[in-house]
Amino acid sequence: MNFVLPGANVKMLARAVNCFSKIGNELFFEATPDGLDLKTINSTNTAYAVVQFRRDFFIAFQQGKADTPDENCCKISVKPILKIFKSLSTIQTCKIWLEVNQSKIIFQFRCKSDVLKTHKIYLLESEHINSLNLSQTFPSTIVGNHKVFTNILVHLYHSVDEISFDLNNDKTVVSNYVDNDQTDHSTLRSTLSIDSSAFQTYQLSSKVNLIFCYKEFKAVTMFAALNKLNVRMSFSGPGSPLMLEMSKGEVLHGKFIMGTMKPSAQLNSRRAHRRKAIDRNISNRSVGMDSEAINTYFTEDISSN
Amino acid sequence: MKFRAVMSDGINIKEFLNVIGTFSRMQKNLIINVQPKKLILQIESEAYDGQYLWCEIDASLRDGFFSEYLMDGIDSEHNQIYMTCLATSFVRALSYVRNNSVEYIKLKLIKTHMPCLAVEMSATISNEQDVLTPKIQHAIPVTVVPRNEWNQYEIPLEVEYDLSIAMPSAKSLRMLLDKKKNLAPTVTLYATLNNELSLVVETEVVTVASHYRNLKCVAARKPTDQEAYDQLTNLSEASCRVDTKKLAALFETINFYDVIMTANIRHEQALNIRFDMRQNAFVNYILPATNFE
Numbered sequence: 001m002n003f004v005l006p007g008a009n010v011k012m013l014a015r016a017v018n019c020f021s022k023i024g025n026e027l028f029f030e031a032t033p034d035g036l037d038l039k040t041i042n043s044t045n046t047a048y049a050v051v052q053f054r055r056d057f058f059i060a061f062q063q064g065k066a067d068t069p070d071e072n073c074c075k076i077s078v079k080p081i082l083k084i085f086k087s088l089s090t091i092q093t094c095k096i097w098l099e100v101n102q103s104k105i106i107f108q109f110r111c112k113s114d115v116l117k118t119h120k121i122y123l124l125e126s127e128h129i130n131s132l133n134l135s136q137t138f139p140s141t142i143v144g145n146h147k148v149f150t151n152i153l154v155h156l157y158h159s160v161d162e163i164s165f166d167l168n169n170d171k172t173v174v175s176n177y178v179d180n181d182q183t184d185h186s187t188l189r190s191t192l193s194i195d196s197s198a199f200q201t202y203q204l205s206s207k208v209n210l211i212f213c214y215k216e217f218k219a220v221t222m223f224a225a226l227n228k229l230n231v232r233m234s235f236s237g238p239g240s241p242l243m244l245e246m247s248k249g250e251v252l253h254g255k256f257i258m259g260t261m262k263p264s265a266q267l268n269s270r271r272a273h274r275r276k277a278i279d280r281n282i283s284n285r286s287v288g289m290d291s292e293a294i295n296t297y298f299t300e301d302i303s304s305n
Numbered sequence: 306m307k308f309r310a311v312m313s314d315g316i317n318i319k320e321f322l323n324v325i326g327t328f329s330r331m332q333k334n335l336i337i338n339v340q341p342k343k344l345i346l347q348i349e350s351e352a353y354d355g356q357y358l359w360c361e362i363d364a365s366l367r368d369g370f371f372s373e374y375l376m377d378g379i380d381s382e383h384n385q386i387y388m389t390c391l392a393t394s395f396v397r398a399l400s401y402v403r404n405n406s407v408e409y410i411k412l413k414l415i416k417t418h419m420p421c422l423a424v425e426m427s428a429t430i431s432n433e434q435d436v437l438t439p440k441i442q443h444a445i446p447v448t449v450v451p452r453n454e455w456n457q458y459e460i461p462l463e464v465e466y467d468l469s470i471a472m473p474s475a476k477s478l479r480m481l482l483d484k485k486k487n488l489a490p491t492v493t494l495y496a497t498l499n500n501e502l503s504l505v506v507e508t509e510v511v512t513v514a515s516h517y518r519n520l521k522c523v524a525a526r527k528p529t530d531q532e533a534y535d536q537l538t539n540l541s542e543a544s545c546r547v548d549t550k551k552l553a554a555l556f557e558t559i560n561f562y563d564v565i566m567t568a569n570i571r572h573e574q575a576l577n578i579r580f581d582m583r584q585n586a587f588v589n590y591i592l593p594a595t596n597f598e
Contacts, residue, residue, distance in 0.1 A: 151428070151439060152439060154401065155401055155439075155441050155443075157397045157400075181418075182418060184446075185419055185446045185448075186391055186394070186446055187394075187446070188391075188394040188397055188398060188443055188444070188445055188446075189421070189443070189444040189446075190398070190441070190442070190443045190444075191441070191442045191443075191444070192439045192440070192441050192442075193439060193440045193441075193442075194439040194440075198439075
């Protein structure tokens with residue numbers, strides 16, 4: 001794969017990379033006929049993110065000649081790529097291409113004063129995340145301006161692990177989820193009540209209480225805020241995944257899927273299971289955790305021919 | 306047992322956060338003493354230390370610090386409440402006001418399955434078309450201190466000081482003490498009726514003295530009767546030797562808006578620094594003299 005993007009769009013790409021760095025440790029690049037898909041998944045398999053950059057985002061876009069996964073997909077560690085996206089204001093164009101035989105992905109920035117900066121990042125052993133296309137439609141959906149979400153999250157402290165959204169017809173109550181509520185006598189409990197009229201769309205099939213990871217949710221809302229996008233949050237019930245979507249015109253489409261806590265798990269102590277990095281086996285996922293992991297059986301396997 | 310207080314003035318609210326922030330940097334636990342006419346915040350003083358730091362806020366006037374203030378003590382005989390909480394939790398609950406304005410901050414004692422001090426606020430944010438008003442409540446778990454343990458939190462209020470002198474700016478003192486703390490473990494403060502305050506550190510090799518002039522100094526002892534008056538040695542100079550690191554630490558952590566600082570010295574025994582803030586609220590710090598070489 002091989003593409004060139006203008007300097008103005010490098011910022012958007014950098015923001016996506018930044019957001020993903022707070023979710024997972026690795027970044028997956030995939031070139032499709034429609035454009036570039038950037039994906040990541042968190043270590044506990046409770047959050048999956050994909051940002052699709054359509055063709056109009058690029059000055060030039062070319063998939064690999066053979067259209068095989070080798071030519072079009074790659075995986076890299078997120079740390080090196082974060083480092084190269086500094087001092088973005090001088091970048092005029094950015095060219096990205098994959099050197100398959102040397103297992104590298106190359107980022108070349110053409111900057112002001114004819115400076116050419118070339119960064120080569122080695123690929124990690126090839127692995128493929130299938131695009132997660134949840135075919136189910138969600139019964140409930142709310143749409144809010146990024147400001148609504150940012151104004152909610154500003155009151156929560158960064159050490160919060162899980163956030164709880166209690167959605168009622170007239171209002172939404174957001175709070176930090178406290179494990180062992182009865183026995184914990186030291187954690188600050190924060191509760192925010194926001195009127196449902198603050199959202200642009202508020203369609204609830206029934207009242208629901210969703211509990212999911214805070215850190216990843218905050219990274220997603222920050223991405224929406226930086227790009228000034230509206231956020232669509234679709235969900236069904238506790239234990240089922242929730243989806244956050246945002247788009248910028250025809251050019252960028254972000255989809256973030258997060259697992260929510262199953263109701264029964266709330267009764268038991270979860271401290272032992274929290275935040276352990278699990279060895280990832282991407283094909284068959286059995287739910288070993290109390291939060292629904294993303295089951296890749298629901299995905300389209302685009303690598304099969 | 307009941308407690309409900311409301312602050313409606315933005316600057317009072319920010320100053321309140323400053324006090325709690327300062328206290329959270331000194332000690333882990335914060336002690337809150339609710340009395341009918343005032344609210345006292347303290348840090349836990351270690352017994353061997355003798356250091357005291359407390360903040361007293363006058364709650365008797367409705368146009369003062371608190372626009373509303375209602376309390377009911379632990380029982381009818383002892384109309385006070387003593388409770389402790391983690392200082393950082395309180396700081397987190399209030400941190401939103403550091404950079405944003407709120408209409409009010411309401412403090413209330415609530416009992417869910419455990420006693421909590423609830424901090425409520427309403428932030429008004431205009432969002433293009435809509436006006437967003439999320440209502441926020443932070444519940445800080447507190448431990449109510451039983452009556453028989455109240456004496457551990459007594460504040461030494463009866464100490465008489467010899468001289469009372471105005472102090473130079475906190476910033477100047479902070480920079481000075483930062484340098485002095487590396488020279489010697491103790492620093493001696495001298496206050497004279499000539500309106501001069503000196504800080505002196507002595508080492509084997511060198512003596513470094515810093516003098517501040519034109520600081521109004523008055524005698525602080527008040528004679529109660531003729532006898533006491535005769536016994537009074539009218540001190541024209543009072544000095545006190547204190548731990549440099551502790552004094553430096555105080556000036557590093559304090560962060561108030563506009564305060565009037567006064568130092569009271571009890572000759573060779575104790576140093577008291579009083580920070581008078583607005584609206585009849587003040588912070589008091591006592592550091593006893595050290596007697597080691």
